[in-house]
Amino acid sequence: MANDEVDDHLVARRTFAAAVAFMAAQPGGPERTLALHRRRPDGYCTGCVHTLAHWPCTVARIALCAVAGHN
Numbered sequence: 766m767a768n769d770e771v772d773d774h775l776v777a778r779r780t781f782a783a784a785v786a787f788m789a790a791q792p793g794g795p796e797r798t799l800a801l802h803r804r805r806p807d808g809y810c811t812g813c814v815h816t817l818a819h820w821p822c823t824v825a826r827i828a829l830c831a832v833a834g835h836n
Contacts, residue, residue: 781827789831798828 788794792810802812815824821829 781830784827784831785835788827789834795828798824799832802828831836 768786778830788798798812802810802822802825805811808819808831810818810820810822
C-alpha cells in the first residue's frame with residue numbers, strides 16, 4: 766500500500782470507531798438501529814430503502830460493533 770492509502774485506511778478506521786463509540790453512548794441506540802436495519806429475505810437491509818444495501822449495511826455494522834463493545 767502507498768502511504769496515501771495507509772493514511773486513508775487509518776482515517777476510515779478512526780471514523781468508523783468514532784461512529785461505533787457515538788452509537789454505543791446512545792441509550793438503546795444500537796438496539797433501536799438494529800430493529801430498523803434487519804436482513805430481508807433477499808439479503809438486503811430493511812432500513813435502507815432509498816438506496817438498497819446488502820445486509821449488514823454500514824449502519825447495521827456500526828450498531829453490531831457497538832453491541833459487541835468494539836470501537
